[in-house]
Amino acid sequence: MLMILHSLEQSAVVRSISEAIAQLGSMKWPLLICSMLALALLLDRLFHLLVTRTHVSNQRMHRGLKNFQGKRQTDSQLAVWGAKKSLSRQLAELLHHHRDIPRDQREDLASIWIDKQERRLGTGLNILALISVVSPLLGLLGTVLGLMEMFSKIASTSQAINPSMLAQGLGMALMTTIVGLFIAIPALVGFHTLKLWRNHKIAFIVMLANQINLVIDGVGIATTSDSEIESERSAPIELAYSAVAGERRD
Incomplete structure (x- = not known):
C-alpha cells in the first residue's frame, strides 16, 4: 500500500513538473x-x-623557504609544499628548477604560469555570468509572447470575458519570468562566489611566488604569522605580480 501511494506521489510530482514545463511555451527549450x-x-x-590545493601553513612555508636557501632540493624537501598536484608544490618546483636564471626572466616565467592557473580555475565563469543575464531576458520574452497570445485569443472569441480567463492566461504568461529568475539568481550568486574563491587562491600563489623569489635572491626568510599573511593578501602591496591577472608590475 505504501509503495502504491509513493508511486502515485511520484507520478503526481512528475505530472506537475511536466505541466509547469508545458506552460513555458516557446521559451521551454532555451530556459x-x-x-x-x-x-x-x-x-x-x-x-x-x-x-585544487593552494594554502600552506605558516610553519610549512617557513620550512620550505628555508630549504630554498640551498642550491639543491630533494623531493622530500619539496614535499613540504604539499602534494604533487598542489599549486604551491608546482610553483615551488618551477622556481627551484629555474633558480639559476636571471630574476627578471624567473618573474616572467612565474607570471605566465600564474596567469595560466588563473584562466584554468576560471574556465566557464564568464558563461555562467552570461546565463545570469540572458535567463531573465528569455523569461521576459516568454511573458511578452504569452500575453500577445492571450490577447489574440481574447480578440478572436465571441464569448464574454470573465476574470478567471484573464487570471489563467496571465499566470501562464508570467511563468517564464519566474523560471528565468530562478535560473539567473543561483547563476549570479555562484559566479561571484566562485570568482572570489578563485581570486583568493591566486592571491595566495602570488604572495608565495614573491616570497620564494626573495629567498632565491638572498633577501631572507619571512616569518610572518598566518593572520599577517592573510592581511598581506588583502592589502594593496606592490608585488612583482598582479594578483588578478598574474602580470608583472614595474
Whole structure:
C-alpha cells in the first residue's frame, strides 16, 4: 500500500513538473538549456576549486623557504609544499628548477604560469555570468509572447470575458519570468562566489611566488604569522605580480 501511494506521489510530482514545463511555451527549450548548462558549470567549477590545493601553513612555508636557501632540493624537501598536484608544490618546483636564471626572466616565467592557473580555475565563469543575464531576458520574452497570445485569443472569441480567463492566461504568461529568475539568481550568486574563491587562491600563489623569489635572491626568510599573511593578501602591496591577472608590475 505504501509503495502504491509513493508511486502515485511520484507520478503526481512528475505530472506537475511536466505541466509547469508545458506552460513555458516557446521559451521551454532555451530556459531548460540555460538551467542545465548553469547547473553543470556550477558543479564543475566547485569540484575543481575544491580539489585544487593552494594554502600552506605558516610553519610549512617557513620550512620550505628555508630549504630554498640551498642550491639543491630533494623531493622530500619539496614535499613540504604539499602534494604533487598542489599549486604551491608546482610553483615551488618551477622556481627551484629555474633558480639559476636571471630574476627578471624567473618573474616572467612565474607570471605566465600564474596567469595560466588563473584562466584554468576560471574556465566557464564568464558563461555562467552570461546565463545570469540572458535567463531573465528569455523569461521576459516568454511573458511578452504569452500575453500577445492571450490577447489574440481574447480578440478572436465571441464569448464574454470573465476574470478567471484573464487570471489563467496571465499566470501562464508570467511563468517564464519566474523560471528565468530562478535560473539567473543561483547563476549570479555562484559566479561571484566562485570568482572570489578563485581570486583568493591566486592571491595566495602570488604572495608565495614573491616570497620564494626573495629567498632565491638572498633577501631572507619571512616569518610572518598566518593572520599577517592573510592581511598581506588583502592589502594593496606592490608585488612583482598582479594578483588578478598574474602580470608583472614595474
